[in-house]
Structure formats: structure tokens, C-alpha cells
Amino acid sequence: MTTTPPTATRPTARLTPRREAVAQCLATAGDFRSAQELHGDLANAGTKVGLATVYRALADLVEVGRVDALTRPDGETVYRACSGSHHHHLVCTECGTTVEVADDRVEQWASEMARQHGFDVVQHQVEVFGRCANCR
Amino acid sequence: MTTTPPTATRPTARLTPRREAVAQCLATAGDFRSAQELHGDLANAGTKVGLATVYRALADLVEVGRVDALTRPDGETVYRACSGSHHHHLVCTECGTTVEVADDRVEQWASEMARQHGFDVVQHQVEVFGRCANCR
DNA sequence: CTTTGTGCAAAGGCTTTGCATGCTT
DNA sequence: AAGCATGCAAAGCCTTTGCACAAAG
Numbered sequence: 676m677t678t679t680p681p682t683a684t685r686p687t688a689r690l691t692p693r694r695e696a697v698a699q700c701l702a703t704a705g706d707f708r709s710a711q712e713l714h715g716d717l718a719n720a721g722t723k724v725g726l727a728t729v730y731r732a733l734a735d736l737v738e739v740g741r742v743d744a745l746t747r748p749d750g751e752t753v754y755r756a757c758s759g760s761h762h763h764h765l766v767c768t769e770c771g772t773t774v775e776v777a778d779d780r781v782e783q784w785a786s787e788m789a790r791q792h793g794f795d796v797v798q799h800q801v802e803v804f805g806r807c808a809n810c811r
Numbered sequence: 812m813t814t815t816p817p818t819a820t821r822p823t824a825r826l827t828p829r830r831e832a833v834a835q836c837l838a839t840a841g842d843f844r845s846a847q848e849l850h851g852d853l854a855n856a857g858t859k860v861g862l863a864t865v866y867r868a869l870a871d872l873v874e875v876g877r878v879d880a881l882t883r884p885d886g887e888t889v890y891r892a893c894s895g896s897h898h899h900h901l902v903c904t905e906c907g908t909t910v911e912v913a914d915d916r917v918e919q920w921a922s923e924m925a926r927q928h929g930f931d932v933v934q935h936q937v938e939v940f941g942r943c944a945n946c947r
Numbered sequence: 948c949t950t951t952g953t954g955c956a957a958a959g960g961c962t963t964t965g966c967a968t969g970c971t972t
Numbered sequence: 973a974a975g976c977a978t979g980c981a982a983a984g985c986c987t988t989t990g991c992a993c994a995a996a997g
Contacts, residue, residue, distance in 0.1 A: 776928070788939060802935065
């Protein structure tokens, strides 16, 4: 599974400088970043943290709901600060171009489907793959 | 990227007995199976094929459009025979329960978004994660 | 005879875990 | 002093690749 949330009360994960650094770096980036990219970003910014710590920080941030995570088709997990407006992506399978799209209808659809089946929506992952205008 | 489709004409990938076995095994299963699960299924069915062959067969089947592939949140890629009706999933992040949902609206939405941006839709991936009735 | 498929084992990439150390409380 | 956070390195998992051999055209 992606999250670990079962046993009720969340012990209020500690907010350490490293975790803040990770969260802020992600917020600054604005879009999706992989753990390794973030690790690099932090290093470039002069903040030296271990890769494992980045992974652990991200796991915690996801758990407390400050960060969203999704898995790309190549299997890498990417993270994004929760703040920004929610949107999805159109990805060109040839050149890799990515276009962000936002449309409430999908969000509504997801909630509705979940409600219908007694689910409590936590997250949804919607990515559309195809060929962009230039590659057709 | 997930697919390799660029250079126009597809050389008609060869249809060998192993590939047929993989395709059929997947069709029989009906739902999503990972490469490793399929490898196991085939072994159980008495069809001995190497794991690498299963991966290669699946890659080809995806390329020629006989199989759909999607990546789960844990990073594993799962495959499904293209035939069956297209649907998406509601996945419980706690117990793993999966519910299939079908609704044209998402399909329409995906096509529309793509068209609006000049994309040619090839595939889309829509999964909703949450907690099911039993786990709430 | 040339081309493509197959197996096996090794290599790769991303992520998690074990263990000792350093802070925080 | 007790408990969690960190780093580093090792281990894990899924997937891909290299290479030699067999099969198909």
C-alpha cells in the first residue's frame, strides 16, 4: 500500500528542520518531483540530507496530508506539495511533453464513484497518455 | 515512456507460442496481473517460460495494442487483456480491496481534454484510492 | 544463412531497512 | 535518560539487458 494510516490517532509526526526543508523545497518547486530529484535539489541548495531521510520525510508528509504522491508509468513515485490547485496530466508518449489540465468534473466523478461504493476518497491518480500535436 | 511506438509502421511482431500463451493466460485471468504473477500462473499451468520472456512478450503485446498496462502505487506494473470492457478501480489503501467501476464520463473527459490540447489519446490511467466501508 | 525468440544470470534503478550516532524532550 | 531523527551502507524488488543457443523464415 501507499500509506500506513490505520491505527487511528496520528502521533503528530515531529517537524524537524530536515522535514521542513523537504516540504519547503517541494512547495517551491510547485510541481511533481521524485525523491531523488528533491535530494538533488536540496544538495544544490546547500542543504545536505541523506537520501533515506528524504524518503522518510516524504512518507511522513504524505501521511499527515501535506504532500500528495503518485506513481508514474515508469514506476517512479513523484511528490507534490498539497497546496497548489489540483490538476492532472496529458503526457505525450513520444516526446514526453506534459500538459497540465484541470477540470472539476474528474474530481467530482472520483468522489461520486467512491461515495457510491462506500469509499472514503483519499487520493486519485489520473493521467492520460497519447501523442501530442507535434508528434502526430 | 511506457510505449515505443514512434516510427510509423509496426513490423508485425511475431506471434510465437509463448507469446500466445502469455496473451491467453492474461485473457483467461480477465483482470490485472503483474508480470511475475503471470509467470507463476504459466508455471502452474505447466507452461514453462522464462520471466524475461514474459516481460518481453508483454511489452510486445502492449505495443501492438492487445494488452493494456498500468502502474500501481507500489510501482509494480500490471497488465490486462484489452478485450474486456474498459473500467477503472477503487482501491482501499488499508485492506487492498478493489472495486471495478465503469462510467463513460471519464472516458469522454479524457478524450475531450486530449482533443483540446491537440493530443491523440492512446491510453489513460484512472485509479481512485481511499478507505472502503469496512476500514473506515 | 540470417533474423528473431528464449533462458539464464547479471546488472540497474528506485526504495526500504538495519544499525550506530546525535538531537530533542 | 529515553525516544525519535539521521546517515550510511546493505538489502530488496521489479524490470531490463547481455550473451549464447535454438527456432523460424
